[in-house]
Amino acid sequence: MTTVPLLPQAILLLFCLLLLNQFVISLNSIGIGTYSASVPPSELDALLELKARLANSQAVLRAWNVNNSHNVCKSWAGVTCTYHVSGQSHIATINLAESRLTGSLPPQLGNLTFMSTLNLSANLLSGAIPSELGNLAQLERLYLYGNHLIGPIPRSLGNCTSLIRLELDTNELSSLIPAELGHLCNLQHLGLSENKLKGSIPATLGNCTRLVYLELSEKQFISGLIPAQVMKIRYLEALNLDQNHILGFEAPLRCSNASSLILLGIAGNQVGGAIPPELAQLKGLQFLDLAHNQLSGNIPWDALSKL
Numbered sequence: 001m002t003t004v005p006l007l008p009q010a011i012l013l014l015f016c017l018l019l020l021n022q023f024v025i026s027l028n029s030i031g032i033g034t035y036s037a038s039v040p041p042s043e044l045d046a047l048l049e050l051k052a053r054l055a056n057s058q059a060v061l062r063a064w065n066v067n068n069s070h071n072v073c074k075s076w077a078g079v080t081c082t083y084h085v086s087g088q089s090h091i092a093t094i095n096l097a098e099s100r101l102t103g104s105l106p107p108q109l110g111n112l113t114f115m116s117t118l119n120l121s122a123n124l125l126s127g128a129i130p131s132e133l134g135n136l137a138q139l140e141r142l143y144l145y146g147n148h149l150i151g152p153i154p155r156s157l158g159n160c161t162s163l164i165r166l167e168l169d170t171n172e173l174s175s176l177i178p179a180e181l182g183h184l185c186n187l188q189h190l191g192l193s194e195n196k197l198k199g200s201i202p203a204t205l206g207n208c209t210r211l212v213y214l215e216l217s218e219k220q221f222i223s224g225l226i227p228a229q230v231m232k233i234r235y236l237e238a239l240n241l242d243q244n245h246i247l248g249f250e251a252p253l254r255c256s257n258a259s260s261l262i263l264l265g266i267a268g269n270q271v272g273g274a275i276p277p278e279l280a281q282l283k284g285l286q287f288l289d290l291a292h293n294q295l296s297g298n299i300p301w302d303a304l305s306k307l
């Protein structure tokens with residue numbers, strides 16, 4: 001009899017179809033539908049250059065091939081990407097830890113400017129750390145520990161201000177500790193133990209106010225006094241300077257009972273004189289190692305009740 005009531009429903013249906021169509025189009029444009037992830041040529045080149053420099057890598061990096069470049073984000077071992085609305089992808093992480101890799105690191109790694117994690121720990125890498133890594137403004141985690149890297153810690157790493165963890169332990173690095181590392185205001189973990197580092201601990205590290213672990217131990221050549229600024233880092237829980245040539249604490253040593261310090265390792269250094277009574281202020285201290293120094297006087301045991 002009457003078709004009038006159907007009309008609004010038809011319009012509604014048409015409207016819904018239009019909306020759905022819009023939705024499908026927008027899904028495609030952010031790459032969910034098509035998944036055509038491509039990375040810029042500079043990033044592709046950096047990965048291929050890395051493979052070229054790594055000997056012993058043919059098995060692990062079989063998929064890393066220029067003929068397989070459309071699959072970088074899908075099938076290249078150890079690689080993950082970020083995806084962007086534009087359809088453009090970028091290398092986000094490289095994780096090739098514990099892969100028996102030999103060879104060296106190419107400067108082109110500095111072109112991976114979207115990378116947040118580089119994990120090449122526990123390999124057999126040699127050569128120097130490329131200063132171009134200082135271009136990686138989004139790098140949050142740099143793990144190069146457990147290799148045979150030589151040469152300096154690049155000053156340019158002070159430009160990687162997103163760094164949360166910088167772990168270069170157990171290599172053969174032989175420079176001063178760059179004062180520029182004090183620019184890393186997000187840094188929580190600085191691992192430089194078991195190298196051949198020399199010079200004194202830069203006072204600028206006191207600017208790394210979020211630092212929790214500072215590891216500088218094991219048969220290195222670090223000398224001078226522990227800067228007062230470092231002893232004042234609010235959240236510092238572990239300060240390990242065992243087996244160096246440290247002479248003592250920079251005066252005035254103002255330890256606060258609000259300090260978070262749990263571990264203080266200064267064994268095997270050249271700290272002389274009396275044990276600073278201010279250490280008794282470190283109410284949270286549980287591990288204190290002052291062995292093999294030239295200290296005299298009494299340890300304030302009563303105060304350090306948690307040891």
Ligand SMILES: *[C@@H]1O[C@H](CO)[C@@H](O)[C@H](O)[C@H]1NC(C)=O
Pocket residue numbers: 065066067
């Ligand atoms: C890529 O493919 C071409 C043609 O199939 C081949 O000649 C070339 O050796 C391949 N390159 C690599 C690196 O495998």
Ligand SMILES: *[C@@H]1O[C@H](CO)[C@@H](O)[C@H](O)[C@H]1NC(C)=O
Pocket residue numbers: 095097098117119121122141143
């Ligand atoms: C880095 O590699 C080590 C193995 O050496 C592994 O334990 C760690 O979870 C890895 N971390 C990241 C963030 O990939």
Ligand SMILES: *[C@@H]1O[C@H](CO)[C@@H](O)[C@H](O)[C@H]1NC(C)=O
Pocket residue numbers: 041042107108109110111132
């Ligand atoms: C990549 O890095 C190398 C070495 O640092 C540089 O010479 C080159 O111009 C860079 N390429 C691009 C496309 O950024």
Ligand SMILES: *[C@@H]1O[C@H](CO)[C@@H](O)[C@H](O)[C@H]1NC(C)=O
Pocket residue numbers: 134155156157158159180
């Ligand atoms: C990076 O660090 C070096 C050395 O500290 C400095 O000369 C350079 O200007 C820095 N570059 C940027 C882009 O901040």
Ligand SMILES: *[C@@H]1O[C@H](CO)[C@@H](O)[C@H](O)[C@H]1NC(C)=O
Pocket residue numbers: 182183203204205206207229
């Ligand atoms: C970092 O610390 C040093 C020494 O404590 C200080 O002279 C310098 O101004 C600080 N730099 C920044 C950027 O905060």
Ligand SMILES: *[C@@H]1O[C@H](CO)[C@@H](O)[C@H](O)[C@H]1NC(C)=O
Pocket residue numbers: 257258
């Ligand atoms: C630090 O020590 C002072 C004096 O013993 C005390 O009054 C204060 O409550 C302590 N603060 C903390 C955070 O324990």
